[in-house]
Amino acid sequence: MRGFIYVYLILDIMLIVLSLFMGGFWLLNTQLAFICSMFIAFSSFYGYKNMVQNSQINLEDVDLDGDDKDIIKKTKKLTNPLKSAFYPLRLFSYFVLALCFLWLNRQGYLQIMPFLIGLGVLPVVSLLLGFKRV
Numbered sequence: 001m002r003g004f005i006y007v008y009l010i011l012d013i014m015l016i017v018l019s020l021f022m023g024g025f026w027l028l029n030t031q032l033a034f035i036c037s038m039f040i041a042f043s044s045f046y047g048y049k050n051m052v053q054n055s056q057i058n059l060e061d062v063d064l065d066g067d068d069k070d071i072i073k074k075t076k077k078l079t080n081p082l083k084s085a086f087y088p089l090r091l092f093s094y095f096v097l098a099l100c101f102l103w104l105n106r107q108g109y110l111q112i113m114p115f116l117i118g119l120g121v122l123p124v125v126s127l128l129l130g131f132k133r134v
Contacts, residue, residue: 015117029114029118030115031118040094041122047090
């Protein structure tokens with residue numbers, strides 16, 4: 001996790017340097033979008049971590065003696081992906097993203113390209129790092 005944080009901080013510094021060269025409201029747009037993207041990613045990680053920990057605790061209570069189909073049914077009931085999708089912190093982070101977008105638009109500061117660059121850096125680099133480590 002710390003390795004990801006260092007990579008994302010380096011990316012943030014690169015975004016700041018790019019924004020300073022582009023001028024205008026690029027810095028504000030990229031930074032707000034990047035911070036919201038980081039908040040969404042960390043809240044997702046935290047939600048999935050809690051889901052996995054809860055399912056591991058609940059799996060200890062499951063009686064593993066018996067048919068494989070019964071075991072699969074019991075574990076599917078314990079690990080519900082909808083719980084992680086509607087995790088309150090994750091929903092709040094998307095709400096903050098929407099508020100930032102609306103605030104930038106209302107103030108007349110919104111520039112779509114830098115906002116999308118700020119949002120897109122995190123998923124693209126995560127994808128590249130995932131392919132590199134595999």
